[in-house]
Amino acid sequence: MAVRTGAVDALAIQGADGPRIFTLESADYGYRHLIEQMSEGAVLLGPDGLILYCNAALAAALGCSLSELLGRPFTDFIPAKYQAYWAELWLVGWNTHARGELPLQNGRDGALRPFSVSMNVLTFSGTPTLAVLLADMSAHREISTIRSVVVKQNALLDRKNEELVRQQAARQAVERAAAEVSRVLEGIPQIAWTADLTGATTYLNQRWFDYVGEQAVSAEQIASRIHPDDFATCMQRWERSLANQEFLELECRILSAAGDYRWMLGRALPSRNEQGEVVQWIGTYTDIHEHKVAQERITQAQRLLRDNNEELTRVNVDLDNFIYTASHDLKGPITNIEGLLVALTDELPIEARQRPPVNDILGMLTKSVERFQRTIEQLSDVAKLHREHGLPAAPVPLAPVLHDVCLDLAPLVRSTGAQLDLDLGDHVAVTFLEKNLRSLIYNLLNNALKYRSPDRLPRVRVRAQPEGRQVRLSVQDNGLGISPAGLRKLFGLFERLHSHVEGSGIGLFMVKKMVENAGGRIAVESELGVGSTFTVLLPQ
Incomplete structure (x- = not known):
């Protein structure tokens, strides 16, 4: 093993007569030969982190030739998420002996392999270097797995350890479930979290850390992010859900990295195993600020x-x-x-x-x-x-009312030589006050005859047909027509568009009010000099 005593770097080898010490300068070849025969990886790094020397075992583990490794930064083989950890080991190693564990990435296929790391400072030709020994832990982990199986088998034979094995299996199931949940939750756009049976947070996905802008993982740090006005209500609902093992849903404001509170919709469900036992809680926070x-x-x-x-x-x-x-x-x-x-x-x-x-x-x-x-x-x-608005209305057959109105207007029809065309569907009825329906039809027909064109005999066509849950009643004439400006004020109170015919400007105002009070609509299409069509939609 490599040792450092005072200012002398040496190699200690156990022999039959006890340990023998070789200095690097006097036993350089023997030291290198021993390093090359080791199954563990060995590497010498310069102060700038470049590889000065590497043995064959480590070169094989990294999938590179020795020539490809020499002069290359050792950090090229360290995954990004472990760079910060390596930087800490690096600083400690240059000051004292350092140990740790981290994975290295194969230069060929990108596969990761775990290593146990031990590092110490050695001096070559007056230049300090960092000697790093790396032990492959893959085999160690495989042995641990085999031992776990053996323990389980022995536990089956030994009744005294049965409960211990059951707990271990349950714990492994939880860990596997947690790993799977973590993989899934990292891929969703919402903030995701898990908690144990006591309500303590066991996991937060990256969305949380992006939102808060810091690695806030303690219960106190998380709680401090919730708006003070919402905190008590949130805790009451959370504790009730934990006690009853029921679905959780709440709304609260959470402080963001920008320093403002945003509304979040929090939801959580208990995750159960095959026996129906709750093993953990899985929850999300969805940003609903714009919605709120x-x-x-x-x-x-x-x-x-x-x-x-x-x-x-x-x-x-x-x-x-x-x-x-x-x-x-x-x-x-x-x-x-x-x-x-x-x-x-x-x-x-x-x-x-x-x-x-x-x-x-x-x-x-x-x-x-x-x-x-x-x-x-x-x-x-x-x-x-x-x-009368709000008074109950009953279905009223349309044909009898129209017939009575035509009788009332018969003298005007004869005096003007008008032609009335009536086209009513079978048994058409509307839900309307009967006297209002009579007033509506009378006003529309009377206007069609009063505002006739002097250039032609008046012709008025009345149609009524069911349309869904409504009845479409239309009155079409070939009279004077209405200008666009007149259409805009047609239904106003005391509005009159023609002065050559007597009127008060109230009739169409009342027609519109009666229709709208009954939940209907009235519209008009007109062309000046051609005629007009009034369309009324009334409830059946």
Whole structure:
């Protein structure tokens, strides 16, 4: 064996007469011959880590020739994950005797082989070198495996050791399972971890260390990463899951390497063996920070929408009350005006009433009072419509209602020479208040006839067909048509697009409200000078 005594490097060889000491200078050839015959690997490294000498055993283990090894950095054969460990051994070896274990990588096929490492400083020609002896541990590990088998066999024969063997087998199963779990968990994008039956962390994948930016593995370090507001709840749920061996799910904020807390979804399940016994816990943390932030924004938006809806409801109630009060309060004055107008007419001599401009003025006053009265009635209808919202509706057959409306409009149809084409499916019914359905159809047909084109006879086509859980009702005409600007304000309250026909601008507003209150939709397509098509979707 190589020894170092004081400033003299020597070789000690056990002989029949006791150990014999050879200095390197006096026994260089014998020393080299002995090194070459060793089954262990031997290498001399310079201060820069380059290989100055290597015996045949180590060259064979590394899969390289001696010429390929000399002058090459020894670190070329050390796996990347063991470079830091080798650096520590290297520093200790130059200062004192150092021992350790690490794998070396074969230069040909990349295979790893474990070695026991022993190193010491030797001096050649006044130059210090680091002598490294490497013992292949592969055979040692194979012997350990054989011994384990023998122990198991002896344990089967020896009842006293049966429990010990069972525990050893269980421990090996856990280790194998842990190794397999570690391999799988390193390949997933989430933070993954395992814990033993007491809840202590036994493994963290690389995603954890990338996230926290440090090798935080102690229970205290991990706990310090959880937001203080979330820590107590997390621990309570974790302890409950451990006690009941049940699925764990929680949300918490974990401090990142950047110094900010991010929301994580933590989940864990107990891993069981073939006997159904829990052997470990396997869990993950999934980053849900963006989801939580978006969820909070949605919650805030919903809260704002709810507040706005409440405010809008209050405004609608106030508007309903105003419309109802206004229409009610205006009935008295307009009735008085109508009475005064009648009284004034009666007081005037017949000749005076028939002379212009008195006759014209009386006629305009009468028409103005009538329009005012109709407007008040329609405002009352609007108020009633708001109050009817939410009332239960029943299925109403469409054909009878359409037939009654056509009878009401028969005088207008005859006077205009209009042609009505009705195309209704069999037994078509809608869930709607019957009086509202009558008002809807009446308004659409009446408008189609009122706003007819002077260049052609009016033709109105009414179709109604089931469409899924709804009924599509369409009213198509060849009338005046509506401009794009008119379409944008068509359903507004008191909006009128034509002044040559009497109207209040309330009808289509009420039609839209009735349809939407019933959960339906109304749309219109129109081309100026060609005609319009109103389409209503109503629930069956």
